[in-house]
Amino acid sequence: EVAIVAVGIHEGEGRDRADISLPPAEEKLILNTVEAGKPTVVVLFGGSAIDMRNWIDRVDAVVEAWYLGEETGNALADVLFGEVSPGGKLPITFPLSSSQCPLYYNHKPTGRGYDYVDMSGKPLFPFGYGLSYTTFEYSNLRLSQSVIKVGDTVEVAVDVKNTGSRAGDEVVQLYIHDVVGSVSRPVKELKGFKRISLAPKETKTVTFQLTPEHLSMYNKEMKKVVEPGEFEILVGSSSADIRLREILTVK
Secondary structure, eight states: OOEEEEEEOOOOTTOOOSOOBOOHHHHHHHHHHHHTTSOEEEEEEOSSOOBOTTTGGGSSEEEEOOOOOTTHHHHHHHHHTTSSOOOOOOSSOBOSSGGGOSOOTTOOOOSSOSOOSSSOSSOSBOTTOOOOSSOEEEEEEEESOSEEOTTOOEEEEEEEEEOSSSOEEEEEEEEEEESSOSSOOOSOEEEEEEEEEEOTTOEEEEEEEEOHHHHOEEOTTSOEEOOSEEEEEEEEEETTEEEEEEEEEEO
């Protein structure tokens, strides 16, 4: 037997929240269910991040349902009963609490570290995060050219294998990091993603076209340019789970 607890938040235009926790009664419901001794799955309904500190370590699983519409029941049943392996990824960062806000993956480097005196600076769940009923292995990251001229396009390819015993979907994510820029650049930037379906033990090659637009930035004169230099090409399963990297040099 498994207990499924459906909880959520009320939000919308004109209903901004200063506290991103669930209502106290709903947190109490989760904890009381856990105390009953049954494996507990929490299904979250909402359109933004939720503080889970008071209960995340005591439940067995969390399903982020967002707002699914008319087929909510059927879709959740398929996932909860294992008919479908979940393959979605978070389009936002989930902080530990309101105290970390604002928190986002593509921040500028500080040179001082990212932890608070009394709290970790790491999120509860990073941008792009999501679990599956199977596992995936990334290999053989390659660039069509490792050295290009300003204005050139480069193809990025990576092999992804389903290493588990279940069919599943993976969202392969491409990030870049401008190693040295004339102005401060983010620690990483999402430049592409592709969702693929893989049978057990199947391997597919995923390709991206990295164009001058993807490599461009606004300089001190507020002109959009591609600056010569090195770019880290990062491929992974989330913004915090980078599996492979290569260096692209722009001359």
